[in-house]
Amino acid sequence: MIKDFDRLPDKQAMPEYYVEIKNPMAYDILKRKVKRKKYRTVEEFMADMNLMFNNAKGYNTDDSLLYKHATALQIEAGRLYDIEKAKSDDTFADEDGKIPMPNGILHNGELYKVGDWIHIQNPNDLTKPIPAQIYRTYKASNSQSMVNVCWYYRPEQTVHRFDKHFYPNEVVKTGRYRDHHIEEVEGKCFIMFFTRYFKGRPRDLSEGQEIYVCEARYNEAKHEFNKIKTWASCLPDEVRDRDYAMDLYDHQRKLKKFPSPIAYLLKDEQKETDDLPKVQWGADGAPPKIGAVHKRPRGERDSPPSEPTPPPPPKPPTPQPRPMTSQASYHGTPLQQQQQTGPRPIGRPPLTSYPMNHSQQYAHPSAPSPAPQRPPSAMQHTSYNTPQTPQPQAATLPRPAAPVSGYQQPAAPSIPPNPISYGARPTTQGSYRDPPPIEVYTLPDQANLSIPAEVREQYQRDEYGRVLFFTAPPVAVDIVTESGVRSHSIRYLAEKARRQDSLARKRKTRNELLQSQERLAKTARLETQIKDAEALQEVKRRALRALEQQLRESAGEELDDEHLGRWSEAQAQAVEMERLMGERGVRREEGRRVGLMGAGVFGDDWDNRVVG
Structure with missing residues (x-):
């Protein structure tokens, strides 16, 4: 029966069908929409099914075979619909026990569904969550809500040529699809295709929602970047035909690409013939901790290097300055006068501006840079990793109306941060020993x-x-205010004292252990020397006994006790003579050393006088 509804009639053979039927529907269209996951509910599918059968019954006569087939199939479809609706959700679980949740997952007051761009917790760096897109929402066998997402990498997590450039906030699509607990989702973000990123921004985004731009796919196995031609091919089937409203700019903006944020990793000894470097992995289930750069030849699909910045136009000639009078030479700025007159007062920090992290500068590119603020005193940093209780300022200390030093006031908070706007690190005034x-x-x-x-x-x-x-950290300096003395908390000072005591005990224990090891080593050396001396004496005694035996054998006769006694006495005299000669030599050497050091006597008769 279903073969009659497989395809729509040919428009050239039956043009009258399309005149009478305003919304044609066929079975192959139903199957195509099911495969592409266009139906969010079973009611939407049944609506197209009934449309197909009603079109057949409306176009054909009641006594025709096609009308009867449409009626029978429509009744059968309604019966199957009732059977499927009566089943519980557990019957639709797959072989792994996953139950689909097509309506999305509610988490922290936010509904997450297929197609949403989200941030996943990054165990390697909590300040850089993983941009991803949801492809599936389901409930696991243990009743936990899960999402299946596709990861996007940041430029510093990839391997690329050292001269590759990227857009600000650019990410690349990867082939990594991972399952995550809904608790790992930090919030929503948004990723735009680079062709639309220049035209405007999505409408109705929540406050603080970060926007990324994507231009290429990243092959993690070959470390290649392939430019995306069709953005719809990168999206889930359920949302490929959907679009989002945008707030367009008055004119299309031009964004400049910036050098790779990890170009500094290139080593001087790297060559074009070297193998591709490897990324540094951190925690399991996380993107690379940091990527790598290389100098291998540029591939066919690699983007060409950025065009060099043209040189600035030549400056007009500077007019000859007029000679200054003696009175004008004293009209300098307060800062210049302070530097010329002498050192700054004790306790006052140098008048320098402190830059923020380059990824946190929110100043608009076209806005003028604000004037550097004077850095706070040492006690203005007392919130270093410890909560503080707000206290009134002293009458002599001005209440700051601007942010604490180093933070530059943003000109346009709605503009997303520029991750490539590196700030120059200030140089310390004075000598290189200054902190x-x-x-x-x-x-x-x-x-x-x-x-x-x-x-x-x-x-x-x-x-x-x-x-x-x-x-x-803050400096432990007491400041007298209207409310009393403000300094470190008792808990901080107690912890600092405990740490110092612990270090002193460890240092003392280490010194005692080293001294004990040294004493044991010295005792072992003395024992070894004594054993060696005893072994040497034993060898000498064995040699004398062997010599005595050889003399007896050579004489051919037994020596009587008288001969043996004389032989032993002569041998003892020889040993004693050798000992006396050794002592005399030692005294001679000591006398020579004492004479040379004390009297400075040199001559041929010095040995005779020492011996005498």
């Missing part, structure tokens, strides 16, 4: 918003509510 400047950092908005609000309120924050992180 490096204190730097201040903030987390990305997505990571900062993941911190509970009640936790963020316990730490120092900027005017946008982002927690400030310092690279140096």
Whole structure:
């Protein structure tokens, strides 16, 4: 029966069918939509099924065979629909016990469904979550909600040529599809194809949602980048035909590519003939901790190197400066006068600006850079990894109206951060022995918003509510304020004292162990020397006995007791003579050394006088 509904009639053979039937439907169209997962519910599928049968019954007469087949198949489809709807969800589990959840998963007040772009926790770096897209939502055999996602890598997680350039916030699509617990999902993000990234931004995105741009696929086995031609081929079947609303720019923007963030990993000894380097892996179930760069020849699919920046136009000639009078030479800036008059006051930090991390600069490219702020005093850093209780400022200390030093006020908070805007590290004033400047950092908005609000309120924050992180601990200096003396907490000082005591005990134990080992080694050396001396004496005694035996054999006769006594006496005299000669030689050497050092006597008769 179903063969009559397999395909639609030919438009040239039956044009009247398409005039009468406004919404044609055939069985092959149903199968194609099922394969491409276009039906979100079984009711949507049944609607197209009934449309196909109703079209057949409306076009054919009631007594025709095609009308009767359509009626019988429609009744059978309704019966099967009732049977399937009566089944429980557990009957639709696959061989692994996974139950599909087509309506999505509700997590932390957010609904996650197929096609959503999300951030997955990265065990190697919590500040750089894994951008991914959901391909499947299901419930595992242990009743845990799971998502199957496709990973996207950041440029610093890939292997590429050292001169490759990337867009700001660029990611690449990988072939890694992984299952994750819904608890590992940090939140939503968005990935745009590079052709639309220049035209505008998606509409109705939540606050702090990060936007990435994608241009290429990344072959992790061959470390190759292939430019994506059709963005729909990179998406799940369920959302390939869907589009999203955008807020378009007034004109298409041009984005510049920046050098690789890991180009510094290139070594001087690397050559074009070397093998491809390997990435550094960290925790299991996570992307590479850091990628690598190489100097191998450029492939056919590799993008050409970026065009060199044209040289700046020549500057007009500078007019000859007029001679300054004696009065104008004293009209310098306060900072210049301070540097010329002498050293700065004790306790006041140098007037230098402290740069932020390059990935946290939110200043708009076209906005002017704000003036560097004066760094705070040492006690303004007391929030280093410890909550602080807000205390009123002293009357003599000005209340800062701007962020803490090092943080530059953003001109446009809605503009996403530029990860390639590297800030120059300031040089320390004075000699090279001066300590490096204190730097201040903030987390990305997505990571900062993941911190509970009640936790963020316990730490120092900027005017946008982002927690400030310092690279140096606070200095233990007491500052007298209106509310009393403000310094380190008792818990911090007690922990510091315990740590110092622990280090002192460990150092003492190590020294005692080294001394004990040295004494044991010295005792062992003395015992070895005594054993060697005893062994030497035993060898001498054996040699004398062997010599005595040889003399007896050579004489051919037994020596009587008188001869043996004389022989033993002569032998003892020889040994004693040898001992006396040895002692005399020792005294002679000592006398020579004492004479040379004390009197400075040199001559041929010195030995005779020492002996006499």
